[in-house]
Amino acid sequence: MSRILIVEDDAIIRSALKRLLERHDHRVSEAGSVDEALALEPQGFDLVISDLRLPGEPGTELIALAAPVPVLIMTSYASMRSAVEALKLGAVDFVAKPFDHDELLETVARILHREAFKQGVPPDVAQPGGKHQPMIGNCPAMQVVYTRIRKAAPADVTVLIQGESGTGKELVARALHQQSRRAHAPLVCVNCAAIPETLIESELFGHEKGAFTGASASRTGLVEAADGGTLFLDEIGELPLDAQARLLRVLQEGEIRKIGSVETRHVDVRLIAATHRDLQSLSKTGEFRLDLYYRLDVMQIDLPALREREDDILEIADVLLEKACRRHARNGLRLSQASRRTIRDYPWPGNVRELENALERGAILAEGHLIHPDDLGLARTPRPQDRSPAPAPVLAGAGDQEASDGEDLSLEDYFQHFVLEHQDQMSETELAQKLGISRKCLWERRQRLGIPRKKSPRRSTS
Ligand SMILES: Nc1ncnc2c1ncn2[C@@H]1O[C@H](COP(=O)(O)OP(=O)(O)OP(=O)(O)O)[C@@H](O)[C@H]1O
Secondary structure, three states, rough: OOOEEEOOOOOOHHHHHHHHHOOOOOOOEEEEOOOHHHHOOHHHOOOOEEEEEOOOOOOOHHHHHHHHEEEEEOOOOOOOOHHHHHOOOOOOOHHHOOOOHHHHHHHHHHHHHHHHHHHOOOOEEEEEOOOOEEEEOOOOHEEEEEEEHHHHHHHHOOOOOOOOOOOOOHHHHHHHHHHHOOOOOOOOEEHHHHHHHHHHHHHHHOOOOOOOOOOOOOOOOOHHOOOOEEEOOOOOOOOOOHHHHHHHHHHHHHEEEEEEEOEEEEEOOEEEEEEEHHHHHHHHOOOOHHHHHHHHEEEEEEEOOOOHHHHHHHHHHHHHHHHHHHOOOOOOOOOOOHHHHHHOOOOOOOHHHHHHHHHHHHHOOOOOOEOOOHHHHOOOOOOHOOOOOOOOOOOOHHHHHHHOOOHHHHHHHHHHHHHHHEEEOOOOOHHHHHHHOOOOHHHHHHHHOOOOOOOOOOOOOO
16 A cells, blocks of 8 residues: 655645545555655655745756655646756646546556555665765565665654664665755764763763763763754664663654763664664563663664675675775685585574675785685584584684684684683773783674673763
8 A cells, every 4th residue: 555645726626536545555645835844854755746826936946855756747737848947846746627537547656556566675885984885686575675774764753773783784774864855964883882881871971071980071972962963873782781771762753861960862863773682682681671662762763684695795795805806906806606605505693794894804815816704714614514503603803804714613612711800800891901802803703602791880980
């Protein structure tokens, strides 16, 4: 069922058209002018059918205001000139009034069909350097993702993105922001797992001077920094309960209160959250507030793991390899047939990020013009029957470099031993520094090896 918005000031024509479309299973809303149409948020529809001449602004104004939703223009002034003008301005098509019912229905069906195809097109995403690149991959699961992005982006609702680490959750958040009406405002990305638990509330919500030991000046939080724009909270499952309560207030009341302050301030922020954890299960154990979960779960986007995107793996590998070759001035480098098989059969527990790293290694290490499996440095190559779900191989060294089987084991042992022995005396930052890895990497390895971070009993600033 498609959602269609009719914009027509003549009530008789409007209700006749409404009845006609409803008889053909469309859900129809009506407006009598451009202003009334805007109040109904035209971007949430699949098609806008608008009269050209309306009281106030002409129907062609909606072409830009409803974008990317197509606008079909009706005109009783069926001169070629007004129709051509409307098409030039970007109308998807036009119909002359009085219209023939079958012709109109056919035009509507054709437009909706064409749009349905467009929906599966990967969105362009601005990378941190400012360059725009399309998301790679066209497998059926990703087409569903692209369609969801296209529909959810302009709707200004909270979105919960779920998927394993490295599947592209941040990329989806960027696409949602860029296709929303907030695109001109900031997108603030926060990885809740990478900020010490004791600091996360003040990072997000800000604090007043003297609110806690070490708070020597008042500070604005990241939620406020995203005012007017979008806040992307990655790994929201790691947010401590106190911070969850504050976040709930932001979502419910649109209000923020700094730590140590009695005053509240209004903020207008769209929240996009991501997690690789099952928030509903976490809420059963009391680790995640169920009311917050329901607030977040307005629209869900599920990202498939790379191993489930068999048709995409080699396509992604080719595009990422080209980029890696450009970065390292190794143009013309290609994957050997054996490398292509290895890439296809490997379970990719670290998903696209792990593939990106492996290809980068390949581009650096390859000696001739072909990248061989050894150059990729994958920990082990499973036989096809070993594939998903496979145990995650442990990656060695900073930046997730991988090593051979023997080294994996000793590194894993070393990591576990070191963390267990020192975590009572060291902060997460110190632990990560001593291990030569990032805080985020430390957190990910803790998850993989089942050594969750201990909850600290009181606030401190270390
Ligand atoms: N479909 C895709 N097309 C192109 N690049 C991708 C795609 N999916 C992921 N990537 C790349 O993989 C890397 C990881 O993506 P991203 O940071 O969005 O993943 P994530 O799910 O947010 O990971 P984490 O949960 O660990 O933060 C990035 O460099 C991103 O550009």
